[in-house]
Amino acid sequence: MPETRPAKAAPDASRRSERSRRAIFDAALALVSETGYAKTTIEGIAARAGVGKQTIYRWWPSKAAVLLDAFLDLAARTGETARRNDAHGGEGDSEIPDTGDLAADLKRVLRATVDELTDPAFDGPTRALAAEGVVDPELGARFTEALLEPQLRSYVRRVEAAQAKGDIDPGVDPRVAVELLVGPLHHRWIHRTLPLTHAYADALVDLALRGLAPRP
């Protein structure tokens, strides 16, 4: 599974310099957090990484692609650390806990999402990539598949479990149920209409669950 589709005449990935790859990621993330996405340039990344421009162009098609990979790499590394601390090996997607109390479980993770979207360290780069994805379908697909969908799938599994237990109406499409929760949250984040708070997350869960409850 190649990290990125090479531009043309496929370079030999086996000879690739891991050293450079790391340096590029580090430089890219540093520059984005220091000067913002728009002011980050490929030339700047190359200079900062002590790398030739061609080494970037050889492996990535665009600035956004570099940054997405850098971001994913970061996420993978921090995720791995987290998982190792959880001491149960990497099974890929992190799971939403199932304490039996659906509302409490959802509030927990939704509040965590609120915290993440509120954290300035994540907010900046994430916005930049999301914005790029809005406009560039290809990159948007990668962004969605790599960052968004895993999260949504874990929600879906939790909802299915709840359906199995009878906490949620079996006629409801779990995917739509999940979007009912996550959509409004993202809406506020993306458009900055109103503040993103824990209270808002709780209100959403309460309201949505009432809609999802089994019919009498």
Next chain:
Amino acid sequence: MPETRPAKAAPDASRRSERSRRAIFDAALALVSETGYAKTTIEGIAARAGVGKQTIYRWWPSKAAVLLDAFLDLAARTGETARRNDAHGGEGDSEIPDTGDLAADLKRVLRATVDELTDPAFDGPTRALAAEGVVDPELGARFTEALLEPQLRSYVRRVEAAQAKGDIDPGVDPRVAVELLVGPLHHRWIHRTLPLTHAYADALVDLALRGLAPRP
């Protein structure tokens, strides 16, 4: 209400050339629809409009700002036409019909929104502006205030009417209720996760209204 905050040493708006303003809007919209937002340049707009670059830089701080104004101008003009045809004068925000059947009314407008977001003619420029707004808070605020909020406010009014009639639980915050409907829709549009269909709009309304119904 000035159209845009001038960069510095405020030019005299009263001397402004309406001719140029119009030409710039026309050129901007034409170029965006022909070549896409990213490939549209200020230089290109100026050339196409038969206008000096400085005339653009004098009145707008960025390409995105030009396009937002062009877009708003277009919306205002088409809106005005529509309203004149409706023959009941301009009261500003368009209103959601109230036939008494809340679900039907909401489905109608939500389906219309789906159609709009699906129409390639609107999709392109709207995505471009939305993406820019995601990353540029100032522009995002203008985008939200001018295009998004009026729509949300009309939803809120319809929900309040429903609350007054007892169709919706009085304890529910109408704004949150509206986001419960609109959020998921935007989520699919923005992230292109799954297709935006009338069926999806209907499902959202049904699910949301169950959550909003008055408690027994």
Next chain:
Amino acid sequence: MPETRPAKAAPDASRRSERSRRAIFDAALALVSETGYAKTTIEGIAARAGVGKQTIYRWWPSKAAVLLDAFLDLAARTGETARRNDAHGGEGDSEIPDTGDLAADLKRVLRATVDELTDPAFDGPTRALAAEGVVDPELGARFTEALLEPQLRSYVRRVEAAQAKGDIDPGVDPRVAVELLVGPLHHRWIHRTLPLTHAYADALVDLALRGLAPRP
């Protein structure tokens, strides 16, 4: 005798604002001495003078022309002061003294010229105008006629007086004789080849006078 040939459709010179004329000269000279000729702009002069740009364009064809007039105006005013102090009214060109000792007289004025060309206050603007005149024949003619020729003519008169006395060969063209003195001086000034000193002026006079002496 109009100060400058108007651009087109001759404006009515009698209605001309003396106030503006003065302000433009003052601003022009101030800007040139502060920031140099190249960085001085018509726009800048107008702003500094508190004058509309058109008021400059109405009366002068170019920046160089404005500055030449400003320079001449300055020279006329300081010259007038000097002449009034000399208490013998304005007869136009200043005269080279005739003490009877030709070599001494010439050395005196040539040394004075050296001092002037060496004085940074005069050097800058003079170079600027001279350079402009090298390239713009029309302006060069005005520069030459107004600043250079009067000086040369006074030399010519002194040489003619010397010829009448028999100090200089009667077969020599006085004009050429004068250029023999002044040419080398200007050459060093213009091209900055070697330092301009009093000693150099003296050497020139001595050498030239030996060439000009009456043949035995």
Next chain:
Amino acid sequence: MPETRPAKAAPDASRRSERSRRAIFDAALALVSETGYAKTTIEGIAARAGVGKQTIYRWWPSKAAVLLDAFLDLAARTGETARRNDAHGGEGDSEIPDTGDLAADLKRVLRATVDELTDPAFDGPTRALAAEGVVDPELGARFTEALLEPQLRSYVRRVEAAQAKGDIDPGVDPRVAVELLVGPLHHRWIHRTLPLTHAYADALVDLALRGLAPRP
């Protein structure tokens, strides 16, 4: 001896494209002779040469510098041709002939100089560069050193030879002697005071040589 002092962070001259350098010189000379110096722009040169603007800015600090180099390159090439035809290899500066008749030799070269300064093909660009040098000391130094001094030095050598033979007073500074000849010529050229003719050249030589003759 680098061609030009680079602006900053010295580009690697060994990687320089000779192709571009030539194209730039050709374009610059063509444009100057077609439209004049003032109307020649760096942008125009780049376009005509099929070269990026940056390639000019990378190697030259100003339009005048480009043109000086173009001019020198031209002079070097034509000079080389001439010298090859003379069939006695390149010794750098061309030499003033020594036929034994000092006056005749000087008149010959001075007349040639008159012809050159009178030739419209040389006059234009030379004036432009000279003018620029009047105002820009750095460029003036290069202009002087590359074009003027070699000529002056060859005069000096001829004068020294004449001194050795006893044709010129040994007490005379040869450099000053040379300026006595060349200065007045340049003066007429620069200021366009009176026509530059062979007769004038002859008169200068005669007059000057009388001044330089050994004292009895």
Next chain:
DNA sequence: AGCTAATCGAGACGGTACGTCACGTCTTTAG
């Protein structure tokens, strides 16, 4: 262990667009 071919750092290159500056013209407002 040596050969060979690709990748690497470096950066010059032809370009495009940027945002700024000044040009010279034109129009509007006040005296």
Next chain:
DNA sequence: CTAAAGACGTGACGTACCGTCTCGATTAGCT
């Protein structure tokens, strides 16, 4: 009717990056 003010179309400026390209100099992976 002139003058100030300054917006306008124009065009060049000098800079920043783009993505491609050419250079030695490593640096693999295969003989």
